[in-house]
Amino acid sequence: MQEQAEKLQGSGNGVAVNGAAAAKAEADAYRNGEDRPLGGYVLVMAVFAALVAGAAGLARLKHRRLPEDVAVWDVLLIAAGTHKLSRTISKNSVTAPLRAPFTRYEGRGGPSEVMEGVRAASGVRHSIGELITCPFCLDVWIATGFGIGLVFAPRVTRLVAATFTALTGSDFLHLAYARAQQAAEG
Incomplete structure (x- = not known):
């Protein structure tokens, strides 16, 4: 490795x-x-930083101000909405075509979910595959998107977050119902 570095340095590109x-x-x-x-x-990471910087620049250009504070209700709404949207993108059977160029099917996951492995065809393709199959990784992107949405379009953002929050609640009710049904039968 040191020899390669010395050869490259001697080629005139220096620092x-x-x-x-x-x-x-x-x-x-x-x-x-x-x-x-x-x-x-x-x-x-560079794409993420560029999107955040672009949103900040656009906010400044459009004279959009950050909210004075973020209500607890908004935090809860965005948290639950982020949870559901990240799972929908990263695990849902119906969204598999979005992930297919970056992943390979490995089996069934939880209710209406699949397990997928990341393809390693190239560094970027692999990295995107890891991002879109990991709900925890997507959370950062989605929560940031909701945060930006609160600056530019708070009403629409709250509606979208509320929709995904309702889906989160519905999922938990389905799981509780199934568990209660199993307990009643067993």
Whole structure:
């Protein structure tokens, strides 16, 4: 690795090449022999940061102000809505076609859910696959989207969050009903 860095540095690119070689060496050390697409993760994080920065710039351009405070009701609404929307995107059978380019079907999951593995065709494809199959990973994106929505379109955002919150409640009622039915039969 050191020889490669020295060869690249001697090619006239100097600091940029030396920095790239150092970053590659750090990534290789981190991977510890595993296939971890750090470059893909960097790209996904950069897209997220660009979207947030773009929303902040647009808010400033449009003279949109952040809310003075966020009501507890909004936090609860967004939390439950984020939970359901992230599970819908990452696990629902019907949304599988959205994930198919990045995942492979592995089996059934919970009620109306599937289990999928991430394809490792490329660093970016793998990173996107990890993001869209992980409800915890999607939560950051979705909650941020709801937060941005509260700045630009609070009424629509609350309606969408309330819809997904109602679905969350409905899911828990279905599960409670099924458990009660099983208890009554068994």
